[in-house]
Structure formats: structure tokens, C-alpha cells
Amino acid sequence: MPDAVFVAALDMNGAEPLYLQVARHISSLIGKDSRFVDRLPSEAELCRLYAVSRITIRQALASLAERDIVVRQHGRGTFVGSLHRPGRQKTIHSFFDILSSKGLRPEMIMLDYQMRLPPQEVAKAFETVEQALFIRRGYRSEHTPLGVTEVFYPGHLASAITREMASARTSTAILREELGLRVTHADISIGLSRASEDVAQWMKLSEQTTLMRIERITTCAELGVCEYSRLLVSEATADFRIGLNGDIIHNY
Known part of the structure; x- marks a missing residue:
């Protein structure tokens, strides 16, 4: 049955x-x-x-x-x-770095910046249901949309991450350089997601298009989980993967 x-x-x-x-x-x-x-x-x-x-x-x-x-x-x-099994990696990369390493000249656009209640899986990672800082960025090169990142930061870090900072700095740079945090490891998994209305509009796709989803749960020394991020890319963009040691591996 x-x-x-x-x-x-x-x-x-x-x-x-x-x-x-x-x-x-x-x-x-x-x-x-x-x-x-x-x-x-x-x-x-x-x-x-x-x-x-x-x-x-x-x-x-x-x-x-x-x-x-x-x-x-x-x-x-x-x-x-x-890559889909839970595993701890010591290296994290920003989507901006990945695109740059492919010879592109990416542009990062702020799409959303707000305090909001985190979805269930994020609240579980942060071990709190309190509001978190949510940042959504779009990435494009020569006016062509390449992908979207959605990042949550726990509430206790929110006051230190200004809109201006989030507009100009990648999530990796914010953690390491702006906040001076030491990343101990990150758990990365890959799956598929339907494009939400906002994401589909930015990427110029039909709503509900299937996208590749790369999730990262980043842990920082003495703070625990300090970031929960999702990278959403289309088939045309996702010609790379992240190895078990965190290295970027290109698919040619």
C-alpha cells in the first residue's frame, strides 16, 4: 500500500x-x-x-x-x-569567493534585512526561539542573477551587524573580520528546494522552480552556533561542490 x-x-x-x-x-x-x-x-x-x-x-x-x-x-x-551526511568541516567559504574563484566579477545586492522569528530548524540550531537577524542577499554578474543567500544570526549578535555592514561584507567576512570570531567548524549539507516568490523574482525564474540548496551551520569558539545560512542556486550556476575538507571543487 x-x-x-x-x-x-x-x-x-x-x-x-x-x-x-x-x-x-x-x-x-x-x-x-x-x-x-x-x-x-x-x-x-x-x-x-x-x-x-x-x-x-x-x-x-x-x-x-x-x-x-x-x-x-x-x-x-x-x-x-x-556531502549530504552530517559532517564537520573546518573551512567555510562565501558565495562571493566561490564566484570570484570561477573568474566572475560578482555583485552582492541586499534584498532583506530584518529581525524575525527563525523557522523551526534554525531555532533548533540556535537552541532558542527568540528573534534572529535575517539577511537575504542576491548575487549577480553582468546583470545575470546567479544565486541567493539567506543567513540567520542569533539575536545576541544582531546589534553588532549593521545594515551597512551586511550590504558590503560577506557572511564569512562578518564573522571573522568584523566580529573577530574564530570559526571552529561548519556542518554543510546539500539538498533541493522550491524557489520562494521572493527568490524566484530575484533570479528571474518561475515560482516553485527546483533549486539546489546548500545549508551551512557554523559554530564559533565560546559562542556555539553563530550562523545558519542557505545558498540557493540554479542548475546553471551550480557547477561546483564543496569537498569534505571544505575545499571548492569545480565541475568542468
Whole structure:
């Protein structure tokens, strides 16, 4: 029998291809559902859970494999990719640095700066439900949108991060150079997300377009978690990945 929760995650009559919906939902379950921690369920089991054809499941898994979210091993099954497993890294990079290293001349645009209640996953990382500073920035090169970053800082750091600072400095520079904090490690994971209305508008995409999402939870000495950030990029931009040691790896 199909699983009602899995089936409810899909819009069978929607414009978005069914396999992309399945891929995004699988991505959201990795590391959170006990069936999606190390090895994924078999194709037959996924077909049953989602009540879709084997072709749809294979397309979804192929899409995830292209992004290194899963690794498919012939005769053994599908496994969670190493980048999607919780892991601690000592190096953090700003999206601005990544784009510059690709030979681009990126421009950083402030899109939002406000105090707000953090979403559940951010509040859990900060271990508080108090308001946090939220900053959204858009990145473009030669007027072409490349991506969006969404960053949360705990409330006790908010007063030290001015709008002017956030407009001119990357999140990495704010932590290290402006606040003088020592980053001890960062947990990075990769998944898929639907573009919100604001993000889609900035990136000139249709709303609900599937984007690659890179999440980073940064921990600073003596402070604990000092930053929670998301990088949202389109397929055309995401020709890089971040290795287990934090190095930028280009896909040519």
C-alpha cells in the first residue's frame, strides 16, 4: 500500500515533472527519516511509497545522483552521498569567493534585512526561539542573477551587524573580520528546494522552480552556533561542490 504522507507530498496534476517532486521530497528526508540515513529504500519500495512508476523513481534517483546527493551502486542499491551526511568541516567559504574563484566579477545586492522569528530548524540550531537577524542577499554578474543567500544570526549578535555592514561584507567576512570570531567548524549539507516568490523574482525564474540548496551551520569558539545560512542556486550556476575538507571543487 502507498504511504499517505509520501503521496501527499506530490502534486499529480502540477506543472512540475513528477520525478523532480519525488527527488525533492527524498532529499528532504535524508538524515531525518530512519529509512533515508545511509542507504535508501529499494526502487520497488519507493514505487510503493509514492505510488508512482519505476521510471519516475529512476529519473528521480538519477537527478539526485547528478547533484551528488545520492550515489547509485549497481547491484547494491542507492546510498546517501557523503556531502549530504552530517559532517564537520573546518573551512567555510562565501558565495562571493566561490564566484570570484570561477573568474566572475560578482555583485552582492541586499534584498532583506530584518529581525524575525527563525523557522523551526534554525531555532533548533540556535537552541532558542527568540528573534534572529535575517539577511537575504542576491548575487549577480553582468546583470545575470546567479544565486541567493539567506543567513540567520542569533539575536545576541544582531546589534553588532549593521545594515551597512551586511550590504558590503560577506557572511564569512562578518564573522571573522568584523566580529573577530574564530570559526571552529561548519556542518554543510546539500539538498533541493522550491524557489520562494521572493527568490524566484530575484533570479528571474518561475515560482516553485527546483533549486539546489546548500545549508551551512557554523559554530564559533565560546559562542556555539553563530550562523545558519542557505545558498540557493540554479542548475546553471551550480557547477561546483564543496569537498569534505571544505575545499571548492569545480565541475568542468
